[in-house]
Amino acid sequence: MVTMRDVADRAGVSIATVSFLLNDTKPVTAATRARVEQAMAELGYRRNAVARALASRRTHIIAMAYPALEHRFGMSTAEFFTSAAEAARKEAYHLVLWPVGNDGVELRELLGQGLVDGVVLMEVQLDDPRVDVLRETGTPFALIGRTTELEGLSHVDIDFDTTVRDAVGHLYDLGHRELVLVSGDLADPRFHAYGPWVRTEDAYRRIAAEYGLPIVVMPCSDTTQAGQEAADRLIQEHPKTTAILVLNEYAALGVISGLTRLGRDVPGELSVLPLLMVPETAALSNPELTIMRTPGPELGQLGTDALIRQLEGADPLPPQLVPAKLYPGATVAAPRAPRSKGGGGRRGERKARS
Amino acid sequence: MVTMRDVADRAGVSIATVSFLLNDTKPVTAATRARVEQAMAELGYRRNAVARALASRRTHIIAMAYPALEHRFGMSTAEFFTSAAEAARKEAYHLVLWPVGNDGVELRELLGQGLVDGVVLMEVQLDDPRVDVLRETGTPFALIGRTTELEGLSHVDIDFDTTVRDAVGHLYDLGHRELVLVSGDLADPRFHAYGPWVRTEDAYRRIAAEYGLPIVVMPCSDTTQAGQEAADRLIQEHPKTTAILVLNEYAALGVISGLTRLGRDVPGELSVLPLLMVPETAALSNPELTIMRTPGPELGQLGTDALIRQLEGADPLPPQLVPAKLYPGATVAAPRAPRSKGGGGRRGERKARS
DNA sequence: CTGAAAGCGCTTACAG
DNA sequence: CTGAAAGCGCTTACAG
Numbered sequence: 120m121v122t123m124r125d126v127a128d129r130a131g132v133s134i135a136t137v138s139f140l141l142n143d144t145k146p147v148t149a150a151t152r153a154r155v156e157q158a159m160a161e162l163g164y165r166r167n168a169v170a171r172a173l174a175s176r177r178t179h180i181i182a183m184a185y186p187a188l189e190h191r192f193g194m195s196t197a198e199f200f201t202s203a204a205e206a207a208r209k210e211a212y213h214l215v216l217w218p219v220g221n222d223g224v225e226l227r228e229l230l231g232q233g234l235v236d237g238v239v240l241m242e243v244q245l246d247d248p249r250v251d252v253l254r255e256t257g258t259p260f261a262l263i264g265r266t267t268e269l270e271g272l273s274h275v276d277i278d279f280d281t282t283v284r285d286a287v288g289h290l291y292d293l294g295h296r297e298l299v300l301v302s303g304d305l306a307d308p309r310f311h312a313y314g315p316w317v318r319t320e321d322a323y324r325r326i327a328a329e330y331g332l333p334i335v336v337m338p339c340s341d342t343t344q345a346g347q348e349a350a351d352r353l354i355q356e357h358p359k360t361t362a363i364l365v366l367n368e369y370a371a372l373g374v375i376s377g378l379t380r381l382g383r384d385v386p387g388e389l390s391v392l393p394l395l396m397v398p399e400t401a402a403l404s405n406p407e408l409t410i411m412r413t414p415g416p417e418l419g420q421l422g423t424d425a426l427i428r429q430l431e432g433a434d435p436l437p438p439q440l441v442p443a444k445l446y447p448g449a450t451v452a453a454p455r456a457p458r459s460k461g462g463g464g465r466r467g468e469r470k471a472r473s
Numbered sequence: 474m475v476t477m478r479d480v481a482d483r484a485g486v487s488i489a490t491v492s493f494l495l496n497d498t499k500p501v502t503a504a505t506r507a508r509v510e511q512a513m514a515e516l517g518y519r520r521n522a523v524a525r526a527l528a529s530r531r532t533h534i535i536a537m538a539y540p541a542l543e544h545r546f547g548m549s550t551a552e553f554f555t556s557a558a559e560a561a562r563k564e565a566y567h568l569v570l571w572p573v574g575n576d577g578v579e580l581r582e583l584l585g586q587g588l589v590d591g592v593v594l595m596e597v598q599l600d601d602p603r604v605d606v607l608r609e610t611g612t613p614f615a616l617i618g619r620t621t622e623l624e625g626l627s628h629v630d631i632d633f634d635t636t637v638r639d640a641v642g643h644l645y646d647l648g649h650r651e652l653v654l655v656s657g658d659l660a661d662p663r664f665h666a667y668g669p670w671v672r673t674e675d676a677y678r679r680i681a682a683e684y685g686l687p688i689v690v691m692p693c694s695d696t697t698q699a700g701q702e703a704a705d706r707l708i709q710e711h712p713k714t715t716a717i718l719v720l721n722e723y724a725a726l727g728v729i730s731g732l733t734r735l736g737r738d739v740p741g742e743l744s745v746l747p748l749l750m751v752p753e754t755a756a757l758s759n760p761e762l763t764i765m766r767t768p769g770p771e772l773g774q775l776g777t778d779a780l781i782r783q784l785e786g787a788d789p790l791p792p793q794l795v796p797a798k799l800y801p802g803a804t805v806a807a808p809r810a811p812r813s814k815g816g817g818g819r820r821g822e823r824k825a826r827s
Numbered sequence: 828c829t830g831a832a833a834g835c836g837c838t839t840a841c842a843g
Numbered sequence: 844c845t846g847a848a849a850g851c852g853c854t855t856a857c858a859g
Contacts, residue, residue, distance in 0.1 A: 165585030231519030
């Protein structure tokens with residue numbers, strides 16, 4: 120292994136000078152710089168990050184703490200991760216996905232070892248023990264998501280309010296007046312405090328009321344099967360519905376296939392608009408789904424930037440909320456004129472009319 | 474920060490003794506042990522991993538190198554990662570997902586910094602520049618996947634041969650004689666040397682020949698749309714087909730929805746058997762797909778164990794190949810008696826018979 | 828079984 | 844602008 124000592128010797132300078140140059144922490148004359156850089160090149164020197172970390176107390180490693188066992192790592196998560204990693208790399212940090220349980224025990228363990236400078240927290244619960252651990256240990260962190268009490272926490276999150284408002288507005292403008300929200304299943308103890316579900320449902324109830332729409336919310340867990348069952352119930356219990364908002368990705372796929380199976384034409388008879396989906400998932404369906412696109416790339420980057428600013432002692436960024444944006448597809452259309460009593464009808468049959 | 478020095482002082486021993494105890498590297502009397510352990514507990518001591526790494530030249534960090542930009546991080550990858558991380562934790566290593574491009578440049582950069590003890594390589598190409606980098610730098614590593622030349626490389630991989638043999642055998646035993654493999658698209662330059670595709674297709678040609686079956690292979694990239702198009706072509710060009718093997722996950726979803734859309738009953742008229750899929754993806758369809766289940770959990774664990782054995786200087790594990798296993802669902806059945814010329818037929822109509 | 832001391836490869840006041 | 848030296852918090856021969 121070639122060390123800074125070797126470089127310094129070959130360049131005829133002290134290791135301090137090499138270090139100053141490398142970190143750009145003190146001015147160095149052009150001549151010295153040239154000699155040192157040549158020596159580094161000749162020797163193929165690479166600075167040892169572990170030694171640097173010990174001396175400077177900064178590892179330049181950011182952990183994206185992910186509760187791998189509790190939450191499936193889906194397409195959306197992959198987006199957050201990828202964009203966060205890119206943002207970190209630009210600032211000369213390593214961002215890695217670190218699997219830790221969401222009870223805070225493993226996270227405390229990890230932080231105690233001094234391996235990471237900061238943490239980006241995903242899948243934040245409304246009252247998250249990991250946040251307590253991060254505070255207690257004085258670790259810089261940023262949330263992607265939000266806890267209930269937010270004072271002084273740097274965080275970025277989806278702007279659920281705007282997302283729901285835009286989605287409802289879009290459907291309303293098309294002429295829909297009978298909407299249903301297929302929400303998350305807040306009765307599930309694992310999710311009763313899961314921010315995205317709570318916030319979306321709250322926003323929907325408020326905004327539907329503002330629009331003077333009847334408020335129909337159906338709980339539904341995030342699986343294709345559950346989505347299909349929700350479609351069944353919906354057709355039974357709310358036959359006048361013309362548009363469906365679906366909170367969860369896999370549930371949305373199920374709602375669509377459920378409706379199709381029941382012979383309902385989408386979007387001819389019913390429009391379906393998922394509220395938080397990535398294009399990869401939308402593309403699982405053909406024709407492709409109209410969706411509100413999860414702002415994963417933006418949030419991953421903003422969250423990481425917010426953390427790095429803390430680490431660098433820069434002024435903190437204000438909390439950022441980013442809405443999902445309408446991403447056009449083929450599953451939302453204007454409602455048809457009131458349908459004939461015959462109902463049903465086989466798929467495709469009326470496509471020309473819609 | 475409480476250091477080993479603090480613990481030693483409080484326990485009235487030297488820091489060497491604390492270290493010996495902590496690492497279980499030299500015997501310590503029960504009395505001493507008790508004093509030190511009490512001191513550690515009282516002070517809430519946690520060993521600094523960075524200092525330890527510098528002194529011992531081992532960081533205990535394993536990087537799962539993942540080409541995030543080139544490959545989508547899907548459900549299967551998540552499985553590998555989760556099980557690998559668990560295996561590492563058991564052996565007191567950290568396994569983290571480290572995004573690096575698959576050309577070897579970023580990997581070389583990373584290895585030069587001395588932050589990781591070893592690497593688990595995913596999405597291995599048949600001729601992988603990252604393997605060269607790992608060899609040149611003398612980094613211990615294990616492959617999940619295989620390069621063409623394998624001498625001396627510790628690796629684990631899917632047993633494509635057994636997987637295909639079992640899949641074909643299963644269909645054959647049910648009575649199927651007209652099979653088609655919807656393969657990967659090896660014409661795509663990004664994948665022409667992608668091991669799983671090459672190996673699966675090779676195995677299929679060989680094994681179908683052994684069974685005396687007509688050999689029909691259709692290239693198809695891994696998207697739902699491509700799968701649907703493949704279904705269209707297949708119905709046109711090979712109308713006598715009774716069973717379809719599909720290599721890729723998303724293509725498989727497309728094949729099924731494509732067939733359904735064309736009015737073909739699955740499995741009444743056509744059985745569909747994906748060769749490498751995880752149950753999460755199978756559950757996106759309802760009824761759930763019959764699949765050959767990717768052995769992600771096994772491979773993640775075996776790959777990590779193989780690497781850790783190297784790191785610990787234990788005897789290397791022999792390369793391991795693990796087949797995907799049949800995972801029952803509702804999309805494979807015996808072929809029907811030769812179908813009437815009328816063809817088509819609406820879905821569900823004949824279910825009672827199949 | 829235990830300790831004193833060197834050393835891992837850097838950074839960073841401090842001095843000039 | 845550059846250098847000598849202390850120090851980051853551990854591990855590990857070496858000696859006893």
